[in-house]
Amino acid sequence: MTETLVVVGGDAAGMSAASKAKRDDPDLEVVVFEKGEWVSYGACGLPYYVKGEIQSLESLVSVTPEEFREQRDIDLRTGHEVISVDPDERTVTAKSESETVVQSYDHLLLATGAEPVMPDIEGTEREGVYTLGSMSDGKELREYVARARDGETFSQPDRGPACQYLEDCTGPIGIVGGGYIGLEMAEALAEHEFEVHLFQRGERVLTQFSEQTSETVATHLREQDVVVHLESDVRELAGGNGGGGGDGNGGGDGEDGTGEVDSVVTDDESVSVDMVLVGTGVTPRTALAEAAGIECGETGAIATDAYCETNVGDVYAAGDCAEATHTVTGEPAYVPLALTANRHGRAVGQTVTGTPTEGGSIAGTAAVKTFDIEAARTGILDHDDARAAGFDPVTETVDAKSRAGYYPEGGTVTVTLCADRDSGRVLGASLVSEYGEGAVHRSHAIVGALEEGATVFDLENYDLAYAPPFNTTWDPVLVAAKVLSGTIRDA
């Protein structure tokens, strides 16, 4: 009898699983339910769409629904929201505009993803407050930019400090959150000559990176005329009908606090804005799983074993809704990123077709570009986190030349490297450089060391490629390893 794989969610994890399963077992019936109209899209590309470097949302789609249906023979049902899972009956119930279907499964993959989390402050429901999680979010933001730049609905900006240096800047725009989305969107919006205010609750942006990386990035943002507000606890997104501060230039407000946003109010100040983008992280979509008795872990995401299977047999979870095992700590972690979604989805596709495949651990590696700077991080950098995992962390940071000193181009790569004092084991790293000077790709060496449980003494001896246009004889990664090795040896 033909078996059926049912997938809930048609993005990276879901479509990777569906494609791989169908390829490995063409007899398998594969049904994918996707709530929206878009599948298999690169949400990571949305900032570049808003920036205008990408001209259509379609170009973010790697495989179209038609291709999945016609070329890959996958029963893809867009516009179908799965509203319940019955593990005892092995069925899911999905609803579309026109029908409710009950679909039985032999294997079920929950790939429901994550959604932007809204901070617990007043005014997040106002008009003019955006997030960037979905294709439609991207579309709305781009439309906002188009409107603002054409002046159709755009009020005269209340010019702030950055505008003193910008000829034609408009806005201002408030970005709440100094993570990936916040930094990428700062670049995208500045490209359109908006004055950008970035509000970050803590004392540094990119909190998952090293302090040195955060500082380098914040300095760069300021050089690009982004107004960076650190230690700035946003209390309210205020609008014309009340709230603290604001110049009252917003229009169309009602009396229920949902009128147009016109200012970002922090403990210290009120900054007039024309629009607010909230980028304060994401939260896994787990309601469907929880209602079906599927367990979530301490991180709040769906708990899985090494094969991405949940506590309920034949029910898998992968991608932004699920936990994964951390490479360094060996503990469950929630780091919702694209590569993990692809990899774990693919592994599930192999497992359900008879080749049990582990999803693989995650090192928490991430990269970001903003303006003319690039940064990467991997592993464990925070000393409290390292100690909680049983390590005695030691960290060193070096500024190293990105190319031979005599080579005409080049800049600085700042490498922060963390290792365990007793064993020397590499725990984590953060790198930052001018864009094009290789902080991100150089991090590959450290990921290799992390994945293999190598020590900093091992890493110091890696025979990395060298030529004058690419590094000094000792690559910046080796310089950092050499310095940290010395610190640990001398301790």
Next chain:
Amino acid sequence: MTETLVVVGGDAAGMSAASKAKRDDPDLEVVVFEKGEWVSYGACGLPYYVKGEIQSLESLVSVTPEEFREQRDIDLRTGHEVISVDPDERTVTAKSESETVVQSYDHLLLATGAEPVMPDIEGTEREGVYTLGSMSDGKELREYVARARDGETFSQPDRGPACQYLEDCTGPIGIVGGGYIGLEMAEALAEHEFEVHLFQRGERVLTQFSEQTSETVATHLREQDVVVHLESDVRELAGGNGGGGGDGNGGGDGEDGTGEVDSVVTDDESVSVDMVLVGTGVTPRTALAEAAGIECGETGAIATDAYCETNVGDVYAAGDCAEATHTVTGEPAYVPLALTANRHGRAVGQTVTGTPTEGGSIAGTAAVKTFDIEAARTGILDHDDARAAGFDPVTETVDAKSRAGYYPEGGTVTVTLCADRDSGRVLGASLVSEYGEGAVHRSHAIVGALEEGATVFDLENYDLAYAPPFNTTWDPVLVAAKVLSGTIRDA
């Protein structure tokens, strides 16, 4: 009693050892004999000096003789050639223009380097035949370029095919050898609008890289109007006073075959040239060691143990004159490159001051840029070499996008990956991309895998950094690992 470290040779290995030893034990007396006047210079930068991107030879020097003497308290004696070593008496004898000194040692480091090897053909002694191994070679080549471009001694070029496309090209110049020096100098000379003919004996350039890398590079060279002569066995560098072919426009020739070169003669053709650069590899300088009874290995370089010690106690060898252990095969290998020289010199400096330190193995990693292309290689790629080391090699090559498909910039990274069929162990890799698209830095991930003896299944699961400006969700390295894993699994 104060001990003495004597170092023979004042470049990377020698000065790294001297500096590290003196730093770790300021009481140690450190004497360095250097035959020439230059120390601690970046020979890797010479092509960029000839190209004109670097304006002075001095800028290739990382630490000056004065700094070594005054700031590092090293007894550096330039212009002193060591003519013999007496291991029984523990002395070396050195000669300068004005004196002969006998210096006793407690520890001796031979860091005599390597020199360009001349192919066994007629005419290599002619005027106008250059190599590029030393600072004075670099000076002579730059002077040649200056003369030729000013037209002072430069005869009207015999225009060949490439000149059909170049407005002002001069030359032609023949480069014998398609390795690092040949390719870097092709770029440097083409920058000055010389017509460049590159002669390569075998069927591809960069023989230590994969065939795909070689092809990509050769195609690129041709696009840059370099005339690439493959399978072109150079028989003679002919001159005006005889030899095959040539238009006899060379001047100043005698009757002894040492007159000015005017053509490169191969089995198939004779190509008129104004100058020839020979870049056919290097050979270790071992005469001093051999005369003292110090053993060389099968590679012809000085044999050493893990601590860079030779068969004679307290006599070390490091850098371009010495063998090292190959990471993959575990056998002695001769890969004379800058990082190894620095690292092994430094290790010797630590060892002789009481901290026994292994030099570390070498993976044969190398990088090269030529024109607008970059390439890296590491480990074992040649199947015969792999089989000789007891492996059953399997190789796959993939063309992958260097950045997200929708990202506005980007190109192709071609990754060739080789692994052992039985164990899956990664054996080697070769990567090539447009310059700036990261072939070289991406190779760091594979070096990490090689160093740790990881399998391609491990590598496939490396959690490498991803963001749209830097790669596709699966970095090209992961794409290659995925494909090769599949091939091995399905076999």
